[in-house]
Amino acid sequence: MTVLAAEHISKTFGAEAAAAAGVQAVRDVAFTVEQGTFLAITGASGSGKSTVLHMLGGITRPTAGRVVLEGVDLAGLDDEQLALLRRRRIGFVFQRYNLLPELSLAENVALPLELDGKPRTACRSAALEALEQVGMSHRADHRPDSVSGGEQQRAAIARALVTKPAILLADEPTGALDSANSENVIALLSKLVLEDRQTVVLVTHDSTVADAATRVITMRDGQIASDETQAAATGVPSS
Amino acid sequence: MRLAHLLARQWAMRPGRALATVASVAVAVGAVVATWVAADASRSGYRRLTEAIEGAPSIEITSTEEGRFSIEELPSLGDIPGLRAIIPLFYRPTLLRVGEKRVREIAMGVDCKTLVGQGLLELTEGEPCLAPDEMVLDAGLASSLKLDVGDEVLLFARRGIKRMQVTGLAESASLATFSAGGGVVVEIAALSDMSSSLGLVDRVRVVLKPDASRSDVLAAISKRMPDTLSAAVPAGRASMAEDVLHAADLGLDFVTGLTVAMSWFIVVNAMLMNVTERRRGLALVRLLGGTARQLRQTVITEAAILGLFGAVVGAGLGLLAARPIAGGIAGALNAPLTEFTYDPVIVLVAMLMGPAVAIAAAWWPAREAGRVELLEGIAQAPPPPARGVSMRYLLGAISLWCLAGLILLAVLFELMPPRAAVPAGTITMLAFVGITPVVLPWVSSGLVRLVPSCWWIEARIAHEQIMRQPVRTALTTGVLVVAVSNGIGLGHAIQDNVDNVLGWYDGWMQADWLVVQAGALGAMPPQAGPDAAEIDEIAREIPGVAKVEAIGVATGRADGVACVVVARDLPAGESSLPLDVIDLDESSAREALERGEAFVGTALSQKTGIEPGDEISVEIYGRTTKVKVAALVVDFMSGGVAVHVSRETGRTQFGLNAIEVLLVTAEQGQAASLQAPLEELANEHGMLARSFAEMQSMIDRVVQGIVGSLKSILMLGFVVGSLGVANTVTMNVLEKTRTLGLLRSVGMTSGQVTRLVVIQSILLGAAGGAIGTFGGITTALFIQISSQPLLGYPVQMSLRPGLIALNMAAAMLVTAVAAWLPARRASRLDLLQAISAE
DSSP: OEEEEEEEEEEEETTTTOGGGOEEEEEEEEEEEETTOEEEEEESTTSSHHHHHHHHTTSSOOSEEEEEETTEEGGGOOHHHHHHHHHHHEEEEOTTOOOOTTSOHHHHHHHHHHHTTOOHHHHHHHHHHHHHHTTOGGGTTSOGGGSOHHHHHHHHHHHHHTTOOSEEEEESTTTTSOHHHHHHHHHHHHHHHHHHOOEEEEEOSOHHHHTTSSEEEEEETTEEEEEEEOSOOOSSOOO | OTTHHHHHHHHHHOHHHHHHHHHHHHHHHHHHHHHHHHHHHHHHHHHHHHHHHHOSOEEEEEESSSSOEEGGGSOOOTTSTTEEEEEEEEEEEEEEEETTEEEEEEEEEEOHHHHHHTTSSOEEEEOOOOSTTEEEEEHHHHHHTTOOTTOEEEEEETTEEEEEEEEEEEOHHHHTTTOSSOOEEEEHHHHHHHTTOTTEESEEEEEEOTTSOHHHHHHHHHHHOOTTEEEEOOOOSOSSOHHHHHHHHHHHHHHHHHHHHHHHHHHHHHHHHHHHTTHHHHHHHHHTTOOHHHHHHHHHHHHHHHHHHHHHHHHHHHHHHHHHHHHHHHHHTTOOOSOOOOOHHHHHHHHHHHHHHHHHHHHHHHHHHHTOOGGGGTOSSOOOOOOSOOHHHHHHHHHHHHHHHHHHHHHHTTSSOGGGHHHHHHHHHHHHHHHHHHHHHHHHHHHHTTSOGGGHHHHHHHHHHHHHSHHHHHHHHHHHHHHHHHHHHHHHHHHHHHHHHHHHHHHHOOSSEEEEESSSOOOOOGGGSOOOTTHHHHHHHSTTEEEEEEEEEEEEEETTEEEEEEEEOOOTTOSSOSSEEESOOHHHHHHHHHTTOEEEEHHHHHHHOOOTTOEEEEEETTEEEEEEEEEEEEOOGGGGOEEEEEHHHHHHHHOOOOOOEEEEEEOTTOTGGGHHHHHHHHHHTTEEEEEHHHHHHHHHHHHHHHHHHHHHHHHHHHHHHHHHHHHHHHHHHHHTHHHHHHHHHTTOOHHHHHHHHHHHHHHHHHHHHHHHHHHHHHHHHHHHHHHHHHHSSOOOOOOOHHHHHHHHHHHHHHHHHHHHHHHHHHHTOOHHHHHTOO
């Protein structure tokens, strides 16, 4: 079942001011993502991979083409509808974890549910369940600054999973971690794909991380240079 | 509220930021409460000052025909709101005999006991007079006649000589409300009976409550008057007239309006900083699915809660400060506070104002929070804010100026009341703050060049940081712009008016001694007035006297408007005419007066529409005379509602023989020797002799009192501005924690960081001062122009470099001092903490 489709999407920055002067970051990129896929988008710095991820997540809008998530064309949604879609159907994981320092890990994880108006107790139990899923329930009431980077990233993954999203988008999730923590995070993502059939799209410039994926799209100069399915994902990258 | 706990956590984690926001609201609310109370205290001080000179505000009912009328003709007025007392008055010129001394006096018949009971007549000693053979004397008159309570006096009346006993002495000022120049108070029935006029009164004085509108009450009374009676506002002799106080009142309104504007800037800036500092967190919430509406609600809720806390603290502080401020102003006005009560409306408004202002101020930051770029949430560093301002923004500021200009023109042409100038002034101030981001880059880069080259790098970074967020910086500067504009604008307006008033007095009263009638100005028929026609001749005979000028003054009506008529000697060879005549040279003015023409005060011209060349009907002592108006004059006699003629014209045309004031100039070195003979002369005629120095010091006290009260409020505004700036600078440094940490990590010393913060604040202070100077001059022009319809003439505005320099220096000093503590804090930042700060 197709969860996500990028239909010939392009992105030009600065095009609003003067088309000629715009920087085309992504050009005519098209692919689909089936449920349970672990897709890694790789490429050198500036190749447009993060921009593609931002368009897939509705963070920025394509200047051409369209993104369809579970049959919904993101271009047809206004900002508020997009916010609701991100809240309910997309999970985000970022390089710098991006947890709110004022909240405990459990509160950070519960935040998307809180935003959705779910009862406080339900939010708390769902957050604990998500933290349990990533092996962080014992740190539920700690603040982000009192746990390690790897633990923060696990909590960020729990936050992304708490709404049971259709797709999990991860932007360089191991970029700020040491190799041991990187392996743990990738193992966790692989487990989610293998055991829960969670769809994951991950952006990385690290080929060892990409090796863990079931499919790898390589980008160059804003375009897809290659799109390969890997026969066997080990679940743990070889470092 | 789903994000409430996030707010609570943020406050707990960054208490400094939340406290600074609460402090900004507290400063704003406290400022408005304190200014409000101070303005109220000033207004009530002005009122007491006027009452001390003119008597309590009142309305006078007289017969439309000449003479007395029966009290039976007076309709019932008791139910008209705003009335304090209705006082029937009966006057009788009489002669007092005390031992061998005979004194001409006016006896006034009143219900003495009731007046004392109502607090309208204050006895310094003794009891009110009740019986037909009892009297109360003006304490000043009693002292000059060496009389005391219990002494006996002979009073000459129509029905013969009557032996009277002095039962009490009255405070001179308290007689002002109903006295017609007289110092003898007798029970009204007894006096009218002595005059064979039982049941008749000369006039009825209706005294108003302090907060009543004189025009509304007058309209209500006039509606009930029969054809035989008329009601009017009595004209007073006092120079401190209502219209002049209106100008001061307008100044108070300006101060209050600008304080509100300044408070708003302080709060909006704090709110904006509060939100800007958290943009990254807000963007992250947006990214995780928070809607723009949810973020707006969060910011608004936070504003309401912090605003409420701020309001409670601010109202408390404002009210705590209120009594000493009111006391200080009352002291400056020399009008002691009799009672001080907190107006519950102020407290209520303050409590509502805090959250309301905070919510209003948070509207823009909330809108910004809703529009925050999602990518900011995951960016390594916040994106650079847009430099410069949009054309729409610029047009908005220019439109504000145009709007303010249009209102001012409408005020000038009397299409709108003078008070409309207050919002116009506030709008102008908004426009000045609005234009700040446009001019700030030039001002700042100009000022940066003045920083010593050894601090170049600090100055350069300080300038760049200012330029990074021009609109935000403009708001910080805005607080200073308003404070400096306030100081310069009102400072100029106050000083110009004071110079104007004092200059007029200097010209009008050129003499060594003044002999003046005791009590308030009368409107007695000529046959009943004190026969003082010969007093100037007697004064001229005193050895050592070089020159005597006599001035007769009477109340009357000019084209139906209450006025005073001033008839003055114009000795030949006088170097300059003691009148500030508009558009007429000295000799032509002198010739016009000699021809029997009149000069009309600017305010009277404004009220009647009379212009030079017109004829004006002047009614005094029940007789109407038409006189040609030769020119207009700027004067402060009853606020410019005066008709000036030569003494000869006064005598022949108006029957104005009585002398109100004698200006006596001594021969060289003889001034002191005139004291005894002039005091004796004054005593004999029921007058008071005062040296010019004494008179001048009295006028100076009154003027300086008003100036002092306005300056106190100005100072209050500056203190508030300083607190606002201190708070803003503190928040500014808090917001730059990460940047300052980065600078420290690349090798900037703590001293350099301190200098950077202080230089930045001084740059803001100087820029605010420079822009505020233009705002101040514009404000001064606004006040002068809007006062014109009240005063009837434009007050000359002079540029005062000292005042401007003082305000500039104060702005820079305040910002430098305000920056010192945050700068020290910034220099001691923990590097790791600083560079990891969100």
